Amino acid sequence: MRALLALVWIYAATPVAAQSIIVSDAPESVSLTVYRAQDRGDRPIDPNWPRGYALITETRTISIPAGESVIRFEGVAEGMFPESAIVTGLPQGVREKNRDARLLSPSGLVDAFLKREVTLLRTNRATGVTREQKAIITAGPQGGVILQTAEGYEALRCTGLPERMQFGGVPQNLSAKPTLSVITQSNEATTAKLTLTYMASGFDWQANYVAHAKPGDDKAIGKNKIDLFAWLTLANGGNQSFQNANMMAIAGEPNRERRPEQARPVGGGLSLACWPQQRTHQVPFNPGFIVDIPPPPAPPAPVAMAAYADENIVVTGQRMARAEMAAPVAVMVADQEDLGDLKLYRVPEPVTVNAKGQKQVAMIVKPGAAFDRIYTVRVDEYGRDDGARMPMSILFRGSNRKEKGLGLPMPSGPVMLFENSYYGPLLAGQSSLSDRAVGDDIEMVVGRSSDVRYAVTRMSETVEKQRFKVDITNARSEPVNVEVEIPFELRGKPKHIAKVDGIPTWKATIAANGEATLYYELELEKN
């Protein structure tokens, strides 16, 4: 990080109104707090333009002369929301903040030099001799440029000759990028350490969980230990890198609002229209507008999880060597703290966040969390009551509590579940978590079992009741726990059925290679 500041120019049109322009071209230190995209759900981060945002806090040291000065900030993230910028540390505060978006560009130059003198250069293709000529821009940049020379009026580049314009300088109100500046006043020349805080789009993060299920305990049915590991995956879709940044991520749902209309950048290429300069047969009778076909979107970059899965596939090649693989060993783990009703994850060491880059830091390392393996189904589909044998869902249920091996805030994110096999750990299921607070239940449906199946059969029906049968078959060589949810009002009080959160639920253990059957009756509404 360098603290480079340059006093670019001071102009003193009149003694009373000297205004110095100070350019601060890079921050000395930067903090980056990344917020997740809202409503992204289970979809991965878009690496080309991440839809979350970040709060960026920079410190910059500048020399301020006495009097009024304009401080221009360069090297900020291009997704900056200028209305969110806060500048503190100036001796007499900020009089006004400006974000200027008149861009230094071919059309911007013509616009700025309209009715002013430029130099027109024409190079003779045969001799290579360049002829200079003074010209005044009479019209432009919309629809072409008309120049007035000593000979008369002509249109720029409608002649077929190599022509270009030279401008006397850079108009001071044009800038290479939309630029934030503040106007401040100081009684004396001084050095100030400024803090610039702003929000910017083009960032995102999410938690990516890697869960390793350990073999179950023979004595307790369906009890599993899971090594839970989570990456904090952060993406910067902008063109600005952040060197040695304090990096943080916020979990939770801060409210965001639609932004009001913004000042639109002006400038761009110079589109020169002429009277027809082609040969006659090329002249389109109605030229119309030519719309550039946008380039096809770049193929999505592979997400980090895919790379991770690849590594595991490599592991399978040396299957004998690694029958069991532990979760990744993390040397640096993000610290978690509370921020009001949000959760803040702080990367303990400064890191560099590259432009158009994705970064992963460990955020959760919890080996040996206790989970129950349960086979579940919710029998609420009328079309499936014909006795068809359907696979049941595999559910891992835990609780986010210390005594269960967890007890920490768990931000939402996808979960990859690995189980050990003869060939090393293999991907055994995928799921996703929503934000889980301490004390919340954690349920991950990781797949469906072809070994544990259920069938619903409608046995009889009268105007008052429907009688159903649920058969469960277990083809596994170990007993399994099953839960069947029946989200209807039941007749009577069947003794094997208890209400869980208002939903009648049958909980049972099916013996190894065994079967079980439940009968129940639904109450029908009399009209």
Place this chain on the structure above:
Amino acid sequence: MRAAWLLLAGGALAAPILAQDATSVAVPGGATAQGDVAVTIYQNGQSLIQDTRRLTMPAGRSKQEFPDVSAQIRAETVTLTGPGIGIVEQNFDYDLLTPAKLMEKAVGQNVTLIRTNPATGAEVRVPAKVLAANGGVVLQVGNTIEVLRDDGLPVRVIFDKVPPNLRARPTLSVTLEAKGGVTPTTLTYLTPGLGWNSDYVTLFDDAKQTIDVQGWVTLTNNTGTDYSNANVLLVAGNPNGGGGRRNYTTPWNPSTGTIDQPGTESSNRERLGDYYLYPLAERTTIANAQQKQVSFLDVKAAPARKAYEFNNGWLATNDAASASSVLKFSTSRSGGLGDQLPAGTMRVYMRDKRGDPQFIGESMIEATPMGSAMSIRTGDAFDVKVKTVVEERNRLSSSRWQTKMRYEFTNARNEPVTVDLGQEGLWGDVAIIAQSQEGKRVSADRVEWSVAVPANGKATLTATFDSRY
């Protein structure tokens, strides 16, 4: 800025000089034909520009052009006033000068062609007459008829003049009768493309239960024109006919729901009818494509408190969902921000463990009178959740049902919280026949309970509703 200062210094438009540049080139960007400009910006996309220029006019009838007016000027709203001035007519010409237009208007006229020999570079001047410009340009050169550049060789076309009614920019011109001499004339017009909003920076201190609020007016200029050294006046409100007597809340005119109780206090800010005025303290230049922010409010340590709210729309079983985090404060003179707040966006920050401010959420607020009780929803609480369970549903008759609801509150924070639970969808005819704690029927449709949830604990509320369905 600079150009404006120059005007103040006596109107001498010296070309500014780059101090670092030895060759001293003239760089544009400053000179403007505008005079003493006053810009009044409303919040409905209209702005009023008043521009007083000192014009030197001949006695009698003359045509005066007014460059540097808004590129989006609503020409029909232009008014020109000044001592001894009578208006004959006003014209707004937007036929722009382009190469194609120049050629079209040159039909029937003589131009000069300069042909360049590609092998030698030698130039030959030929007079020609433009006969037509339909797709290609048909010329008469001597006694021959040909099409311009049909051979693809370089030809310069030199025009003697440009047509008088074609301009580089849309131009306002006024034909008037004057007594002559230097006359101060005031040009007044409306233009779209300027707008303003407010942005509030709110720093919440959870330990002290206070907020520091800074208010900034944020104005944007998309008119295509700079307004130099202008007096700027912002009008908080939307003078746009209103909605008659009925006042709908519509998607394009929404209520932000941030005012709990509208205030009845008045501040000593200037007013225009029912609208508040925010004059900027100093003259400023509003450049095109610029967003400008100027501070108008700075309050330290106003009392504020955090609260939790949860709304349940209908009697249904739902998984645990986060309660909203809400910040409550007042705009009252005593114990509040002590000002009315123009509509805008309030961003709330909180200090992390290292003391650095972090963003915790934002909310739109509508124009809020002084003395109002406000609640700003900043986001969803990670640790405070509500689960709703339909525990029992009993049918008493074909048009009478009893629904027993259980609301489970969980709090993973290490401090007790109170959640304001609102149950909606009661339609006026739903009765509450049992409840584990007394609620408040705030309207026919809605009942509210304040439920205390212990630190790292749970709380349960049950209520039985008697309804027709």
